[in-house]
Amino acid sequence: MTFIKFTGKRLLHAVLVLAAVLVLNFILIHLAPGDVVEVIVGSMGGASEELVAQMRSEYGLDRSLPEQLWVYLSRMIRGDLGYSYYFNMPVIDLILPRVLPTVLLVMSSLAVAVALGTFLGVQSARKPESLSSNVVTVVSLFGYSAPVFWTGIMLLLLFGAIIPIFPISGMYDIVKSTGGIGRVLDILHHLILPMFTLAILHVALYGRLSRASMLDVLGSDYIRTARAKGLSERTVVYKHALRNAVLPVVTMTGLQMGRLFAGAVVVETVFAWPGLGTLAYQSILRRDTNTLLGLLFFSTLMIVAANLLTDFTYGLIDPRIGSERNRRD
Numbered sequence: 357m358t359f360i361k362f363t364g365k366r367l368l369h370a371v372l373v374l375a376a377v378l379v380l381n382f383i384l385i386h387l388a389p390g391d392v393v394e395v396i397v398g399s400m401g402g403a404s405e406e407l408v409a410q411m412r413s414e415y416g417l418d419r420s421l422p423e424q425l426w427v428y429l430s431r432m433i434r435g436d437l438g439y440s441y442y443f444n445m446p447v448i449d450l451i452l453p454r455v456l457p458t459v460l461l462v463m464s465s466l467a468v469a470v471a472l473g474t475f476l477g478v479q480s481a482r483k484p485e486s487l488s489s490n491v492v493t494v495v496s497l498f499g500y501s502a503p504v505f506w507t508g509i510m511l512l513l514l515f516g517a518i519i520p521i522f523p524i525s526g527m528y529d530i531v532k533s534t535g536g537i538g539r540v541l542d543i544l545h546h547l548i549l550p551m552f553t554l555a556i557l558h559v560a561l562y563g564r565l566s567r568a569s570m571l572d573v574l575g576s577d578y579i580r581t582a583r584a585k586g587l588s589e590r591t592v593v594y595k596h597a598l599r600n601a602v603l604p605v606v607t608m609t610g611l612q613m614g615r616l617f618a619g620a621v622v623v624e625t626v627f628a629w630p631g632l633g634t635l636a637y638q639s640i641l642r643r644d645t646n647t648l649l650g651l652l653f654f655s656t657l658m659i660v661a662a663n664l665l666t667d668f669t670y671g672l673i674d675p676r677i678g679s680e681r682n683r684r685d
Contacts, residue, residue, distance in 0.1 A: 473562025610666030
């Protein structure tokens with residue numbers, strides 16, 4: 357199968373997944389009790405039945421579920437995410453300014469987790485019975501077991517209150533009016549705590565996974581042959597062994613994107629990071645259905661794109677995989 361056909365097939369699968377998720381999210385959210393009208397009426401201190409009925413009619417909530425689903429899918433085909441009746445603005449205008457902060461948080465956390473976790477796993481696998489290997493194992497288990505919100509609060513208290521070297525909330529200091537490199541450094545300064553909070557859990561995961569994979573690869577025949585040729589241990593480990601050992605890590609990276617975005621909701625709430633997670637939390641409290649559906653669509657879109665990228669990365673790391681797919685397909 358040519359690369360174009362392979363790409364087309366994966367894109368078709370992605371579109372089908374997006375369509376299925378759109379329908380499932382819509383049904384589940386609308387089957388849940390409560391709606392935005394109840395929240396608005398509650399914030400008003402009450403309203404007459406006539407006003408409530410009028411609001412439900414204006415928002416289309418008086419229609420049957422299939423009718424509402426049809427209207428929603430028709431809008432989505434046109435690229436219209438709807439209108440947020442609680443925030444009183446189009447959903448797309450709510451989401452777009454928050455996409456970049458969330459992507460920055462998630463991708464930086466992922467980069468730190470993969471790089472640091474793989475490095476610790478490889479070092480641990482090189483001397484599996486050493487003290488350092490046991491320390492990495494214990495720390496990994498602790499990091500994987502600790503809830504994200506607890507880790508965030510502990511880091512916030514430690515480095516925001518006891519040792520106040522990092523900001524505790526926001527994405528940048530609104531008092532500072534500097535732009536350019538000053539603004540970039542300010543954002544990076546605010547990013548450190550939420551980034552490491554989200555990364556710690558996944559450092560433990562990638563560390564354990566890369567350690568197990570590396571131990572398996574280091575026992576292979578071709579590794580013993582490479583050592584018998586007189587190659588240095590560094591060349592054997594990082595040039596020959598790591599390339600095969602990293603494949604499970606790449607797989608897990610794609611599979612963990614959904615968990616990263618879920619963790620971002622908690623982390624952004626703890627640190628008041630102005631991303632999609634904070635908006636999702638606010639929308640859930642206010643039962644803002646249109647905004648929630650728009651957020652779920654964008655999250656799904658980014659996760660599907662990450663899985664596609666992971667699929668293509670496989671062929672770059674190990675060309676044999678791409679050749680095998682071509683023969684099979």
